[in-house]
Amino acid sequence: MTKKRVGKDVESIRRLNVAVTLLSGGIRPTNVEAVTRLPKVTLSELWREMYGRPAKGQTPTFAYTFMRSMDMNKGCSLFATLYKNIAGNVTGDTTSLEDVEIFIRSYERYLNMAGSGAVLSMEQAYYVWRDLRKGFIQLRPCNRCGAAYLYSAHYEATGYVRQCQYCITLGRVRRRVMRIPKKDPHVAMFSPKKSEDVSQ
């Protein structure tokens, strides 16, 4: 077997492995075809084998359509930050096999970091990844708390994709702390007068 042939075979196996990972993460054959360039027929067959039915139902047009809660926005922002940490500022429509492998690695890191609080499916992460590359959503650094958050200027995007959700969380925590009454029994227990009493 020639060196060139072996290289081609390895490339095919890599491509197929990537496709199987994406399909088992719930990413539709049409989207997997777009990034792996494997025949749609093969991918649809694999999907049917995995799920016992053809891939049906509507897919979101843009990632911001499902970013409709604080937790979801924070999850998407965390995933996008992890992806950018590995890939840098990658933009554009064309994806190499390596780009897709970086996407998978970033999603695995997201699952590790988020643990039981993970809210983002691989399919949703795919749309975040795609739209981030196309510039439909941007990762912005917050000049108040320093975190990076996903932002979209589109008129259909909700308030959750317009401002830093970490700042909103911090604001809520601050307001909750300020509402604690000053004469809290736990605070009184550790007051200097009380400790003097104990030492006597």
Ligand SMILES: [Zn+2]
């Ligand atoms: Zn912030």
